[in-house]
Amino acid sequence: MIKAGIIGGSGYTGGELIRILMNHPGTEIDFVYSTTRAGKKVSSAHPDLLGITDMAFTGKVNLEVDVVFLCLGHGNSTTFLQGNSFSPTTKIIDLSNDFRLQADANFNGKEFIYGLPELNRTSIEEARYIANPGCFATAIQLALLPLADKKRLQNDVHINAVTGSTGAGVSPSATSHFSWRNNNISWYKPFTHQHLGEINESLHSLQEDVGQLFFLPNRGNFTRGILATAYTTFEGSIDEANALFKNFYTDALFTNIAEEPIHLKQVVNTNQCHIHLHKHENTLLVTSAIDNLLKGASGQAVQNMNLIFGFEEDLGLNLKAGVF
Template identity: 75%
Template structure:
């Protein structure tokens, strides 16, 4: 709650039904959206029992509008660096969502990186997984079967596939006993304003994808 108003966490893939009848929505953060979408199906299946390691890179537009030493183009161009290792502010909302599905989850170790591009987030998360790659795909397809913008790909995903769209693309890869989950979003759309419009559509009874059938520039 804030200012005497009760806010609902506005991640449609997690709270779609509740969003439709909510009065106030808290729009998720960009890293939080990308990472949660990668991990929610495992938590829902009570299979997020080991530590999770996440490495994610965001474009310069993820730094907000206030100028700083690390946001100027001349510094970002041809450059890369990490920041807020293990302590990023989005960890709180990520863990809260995961724990709403699985009471106890493994520790989340998150390294955010600044990328040499303007928009988009690519996240790679890996954790121990006892099942097969095929079983993992089954979990993800089932969890997102009614999701308007989250798509599961059996081919490797690329950032350009989602930039300028409200989509999230997810790819799975099993190596020995480890499952690698790659997720990509546009930080300004699915990670910000696009998701806000998606929430508004649900709240007002519009088609969930109204105004959001955007096409990536790569196609």
């Protein structure tokens, strides 16, 4: 039984971590830290936990826990770690973008490993510090890594992906409140989204010469999930493409190649990524779907924790979607 701490537990990712870790047979939550809600019950921020736990947020940090999850806003993990020195044996899993890029991976002697298990499983198993991937980055990388592995991304890739409102965080904004988001859809950060950096680094680790990525992210009028479509030139049959993907993900417990077209309800509330391939003339269309809060954040963080501590990779993560 390992002891876990959560920093920034009042947001969406913190709430999902609490839900998963409470039901994880190898983990005990030692504390949930929040500067804004210290002393208040966890269920005051996460009403889905009412009647399940009487745990309260704390303003104190136990620096000796076995693992700590940083669920802070982008740029804040660096500041927090500068002011809090955890035990040398404490594993740190950061869910922000502070340490994802290679240029930022070494922080005060801590070497952060990029935590995409389908790409870096061996390094993760030996790691002490993990930079958890972004949600869009996870969906898009899982759609493209098998092609990069076989050097099949010489041409440009066009990507269109739509995410739920929880991707914008728990604090309301002009484009996340209900009256604006409901019955609405819009794009944002066209071709410049911050996740492109980590996506390109991963792809280039497998294929030196990768075509340009044209990524158009969209805001959807739903709460959870990402549906991403990516298409590029592919000289080969659909059977060859399916075999290529299935072979790449042979040992991936959470990434599945579907024979039929996929949809979001198949993966929402799970740590799964579903992928479907379609070929039109010489163009291959790859569709991927994930839950942005689970496989795109907290679920993948626990997956990484399982690998680090030698648990079964899917321990505590066998979550079923509700498709009805």
